[in-house]
Amino acid sequence: MQATEAVKLLLGIGEPLIGRLLTYDALGMRFREVKLRRDPKCPLCGTSPTIKDLSIHMEGGGGACAVDPNGHGTTVAAAGAAPRAGG
Amino acid sequence: MKTLKEMLAEARQVVPEEGPADLERRLKSGDPVVVIDVRDPDEYRDGHVEAATNISRGFLEFRIGTAVSDPSTPIVLYCQTGLRSVLAAKALRELGYTTVINLQGGYQKWVQSGLPVVREVPMTPDQIQRYSRHFLLAQVGDKGQRRLLRSRALLIGAGGLGSPTALYLAAAGVGTLGLMDGDVVDITNLQRQVLHTTADVGRPKVESGTRTIKALNPDTNVIALPMRITVDNVMDVIKDYDLVVDGSDNFETRYLVNDACYLAGKTNVHGSIFQFEGMATVFAPNEGPCYRCLYPTPPPPGLVPS
Numbered sequence: 077m078q079a080t081e082a083v084k085l086l087l088g089i090g091e092p093l094i095g096r097l098l099t100y101d102a103l104g105m106r107f108r109e110v111k112l113r114r115d116p117k118c119p120l121c122g123t124s125p126t127i128k129d130l131s132i133h134m135e136g137g138g139g140a141c142a143v144d145p146n147g148h149g150t151t152v153a154a155a156g157a158a159p160r161a162g163g
Numbered sequence: 164m165k166t167l168k169e170m171l172a173e174a175r176q177v178v179p180e181e182g183p184a185d186l187e188r189r190l191k192s193g194d195p196v197v198v199i200d201v202r203d204p205d206e207y208r209d210g211h212v213e214a215a216t217n218i219s220r221g222f223l224e225f226r227i228g229t230a231v232s233d234p235s236t237p238i239v240l241y242c243q244t245g246l247r248s249v250l251a252a253k254a255l256r257e258l259g260y261t262t263v264i265n266l267q268g269g270y271q272k273w274v275q276s277g278l279p280v281v282r283e284v285p286m287t288p289d290q291i292q293r294y295s296r297h298f299l300l301a302q303v304g305d306k307g308q309r310r311l312l313r314s315r316a317l318l319i320g321a322g323g324l325g326s327p328t329a330l331y332l333a334a335a336g337v338g339t340l341g342l343m344d345g346d347v348v349d350i351t352n353l354q355r356q357v358l359h360t361t362a363d364v365g366r367p368k369v370e371s372g373t374r375t376i377k378a379l380n381p382d383t384n385v386i387a388l389p390m391r392i393t394v395d396n397v398m399d400v401i402k403d404y405d406l407v408v409d410g411s412d413n414f415e416t417r418y419l420v421n422d423a424c425y426l427a428g429k430t431n432v433h434g435s436i437f438q439f440e441g442m443a444t445v446f447a448p449n450e451g452p453c454y455r456c457l458y459p460t461p462p463p464p465g466l467v468p469s
């Protein structure tokens with residue numbers, strides 16, 4: 077899926093997965109699509125961003141880096157941080 | 164009998180003209196516009212505006228229907244200096260195309276304005292055969308294939324996500340693939356990371372990845388980056404690519420790639436998998452949300468399974 081999206085974007089054809097999250101459940105063999113909206117309060121791409129460079133990622137910058145470096149998005153979604161349902 | 168001068172003057176009365184900067188603005192705005200290079204194929208091959216389709220003046224009335232389905236779509240025509248194309252534009256107006264614009268000064272002025280051009284490098288007989296199924300697809304075709312061959316994609320991670328993506332992009336003829344991974348192949352990787360083989364255990368993933376990609380498609384220029392992506396190298400690495408494919412396996416990297424791609428204006432094709440579940444989306448700066456819109460805060464340590 078990532079390869080197909082990449083080829084489409086490089087060619088400028090079709091409808092890319094911008095603003096849409098496609099989930100795939102191999103056991104149930106189901107695809108779901110969740111609409112994603114820009115968050116106006118997003119610290120990076122929101123209306124008054126606080127992240128203007130990569131200093132948050134520097135040693136001791138805390139924030140995004142202070143995490144266990146293993147994992148997967150669905151876990152975060154299940155913890156209530158992101159819109160998982162409603163696809 | 165009319166003189167050439169009179170014919171041109173007549174055409175100019177009915178055909179609006181726009182300069183190279185106006186065309187550049189139209190192309191950047193993303194509004195629908197069809198650009199047609201009406202010169203002969205050899206002139207087109209020597210250099211043309213990337214967005215342009217080549218329909219020689221002599222075939223214009225016959226082939227315009229396949230290039231433009233809606234007669235109200237703005238069409239910009241150009242030739243070398245703007246003379247052939249103004250006559251061509253008048254002919255299209257007479258066919259019922261309502262918004263036909265002549266590129267003032269033609270290709271020559273476009274080049275003099277310092278705007279980008281592309282040159283067609285002839286495809287080898289092998290390439291013509293290899294990509295023949297792409298040529299049959301209207302949305303790809305010869306032009307799309309050339310575009311893919313000129314494209315540069317960066318794969319962050321040569322693991323479970325990066326492996327199949329790298330293989331498909333190489334097979335499709337994406338010209339340059341950056342392959343970035345600091346790990347060596349472990350036997351436990353082989354059950355899913357299809358770029359690597361049993362003989363590669365213990366060797367850098369970018370090394371086995373490069374070999375597999377080159378074996379699949381020798382056209383692919385693979386740039387092996389045997390290192391982890393870090394805050395110190397990310398901006399320098401991504402600047403050389405049209406597109407980033409994030410196939411990383413940890414949150415730290417995903418936030419870093421997200422932030423760097425947004426700041427550098429690069430589109431990020433994001434994917435993740437966990438056990439039997441996978442997800443994919445595209446983060447395009449200023450066109451849609453980013454990873455932080457989706458996951459504003461990283462998960463607390465310990466919550467996340469490995």
